[in-house]
Structures are given as structure tokens and as C-alpha cells.
Amino acid sequence: MAQTESVTELLERARMHEQLxxxxxxxxxxxxxxAMAAEYRRRATDGAEIVHPAPPASNPRLEIYSAPL
Known part of the structure; x- marks a missing residue:
């Protein structure tokens, strides 16, 4: 699954950073x-939606072996 940022979302983030x-x-x-506001505006003016790959699912594994006596 991936996250998509629309142009509207990018411009809202840019405005938020200008206010901050x-x-x-x-x-x-x-x-x-x-700088962050400028970057969000740059992404928004690129015209295409930005797609971020989803982070990999965490699957921790613990393997226990008995030591020979």
C-alpha cells in the first residue's frame, strides 16, 4: 500500500509551515x-501526485536454539 499526497494537501502543508x-x-x-514550505510548494507545482511506498511490514522473529551439553 502506498500513500499519495495531492496538490491540495501539499499546498496546505506549505501554508502551515509559513504560519509556523x-x-x-x-x-x-x-x-x-x-525551507519546508518551499519544498512543499515545489512538489505541488510539479503537477504530479507524489506516491510514497509503504514501509515494510514488521515481522520480528526470535529463534531459540538449545546449546549442546
Whole structure:
């Protein structure tokens, strides 16, 4: 299964990061929020929906062997 981000979702995220940048007093955080907003806008203007592969299913396995005496 994969996740798809629509252009609308990408633009909403960009707006959210612009609002966060405007609300913070931390210059490093503001820079990061502006960069993230720019990246979301870039993805949205590419025109195509972005498809992310789903993470692999976790299947932990524990094997126990008895040691010879």
C-alpha cells in the first residue's frame, strides 16, 4: 500500500509551515519552516501526485536454539 499526497494537501502543508515560520521567534526554526514550505510548494507545482511506498511490514522473529551439553 502506498500513500499519495495531492496538490491540495501539499499546498496546505506549505501554508502551515509559513504560519509556523511567522509565529516563531527562533531564527533557525523559521529558516527550516520556510525551507519546508518551499519544498512543499515545489512538489505541488510539479503537477504530479507524489506516491510514497509503504514501509515494510514488521515481522520480528526470535529463534531459540538449545546449546549442546
Amino acid at each position: 515560520a511567522a509565529a516563531t521567534g527562533d531564527s533557525a526554526a523559521r529558516t527550516i519552516h520556510h
